[in-house]
Amino acid sequence: MPDAPGNRPHESTTCAFCRIIRGEEQAAIVFEDSLSLAFLDRRPLFPGHCLLVPREHFETLADLPAPLVGPLFQNAQLLERAIEEGLAADGTFVAINNRVSQSYVGLNLLYQFLPLASRLFTLVEWGPV
Numbered sequence: 314m315p316d317a318p319g320n321r322p323h324e325s326t327t328c329a330f331c332r333i334i335r336g337e338e339q340a341a342i343v344f345e346d347s348l349s350l351a352f353l354d355r356r357p358l359f360p361g362h363c364l365l366v367p368r369e370h371f372e373t374l375a376d377l378p379a380p381l382v383g384p385l386f387q388n389a390q391l392l393e394r395a396i397e398e399g400l401a402a403d404g405t406f407v408a409i410n411n412r413v414s415q416s417y418v419g420l421n422l423l424y425q426f427l428p429l430a431s432r433l434f435t436l437v438e439w440g441p442v
C-alpha cells in the first residue's frame with residue numbers, strides 16, 4: 314500500500330527541488346498549494362519554461378502515492394492552462410522527469426512545461442528551418 318500523503322519522511326538534503334521547497338534556495342515561484350510548487354526553470358529552453366514538483370520528495374511517478382496522482386495532475390492542468398493563456402502559446406510540451414539522467418538521480422519527480430509556438434516546436438524537433 315502506498316504511503317499516505319504527509320506520512321513519509323521526504324526531505325532530501327541533496328535534492329535541489331527540496332531545497333527550493335524548504336526556502337533554502339530562491340526560485341521564481343509561479344504556483345503553490347499544499348501539494349506542490351511550480352517555478353521557472355533556471356535554464357529555460359524557452360521563456361516561461363516551468364517546473365512543477367510535489368512538496369514531498371518522490372523520485373519517480375511510480376513512487377507517487379495513488380491518492381496524489383490525480384491532484385498533482387490537476388495542478389499540472391492548471392499550470393498548462395495558465396502558461397498557454399499567459400504567454401499566448403500555441404501549445405505546451407509537458408514531460409515528466411523520472412531519473413532521466415545521472416544528473417537527475419536523487420532529485421524529485423517533476424513535470425516540465427515548455428510553452429510552444431508552432432515555429433519554436435519546429436526548431437526543437439527538426440533544427441533550424
Ligand SMILES: [Zn+2]
Pocket residue numbers: 325328329330331332369370371419420421
Ligand atoms: Zn526533492
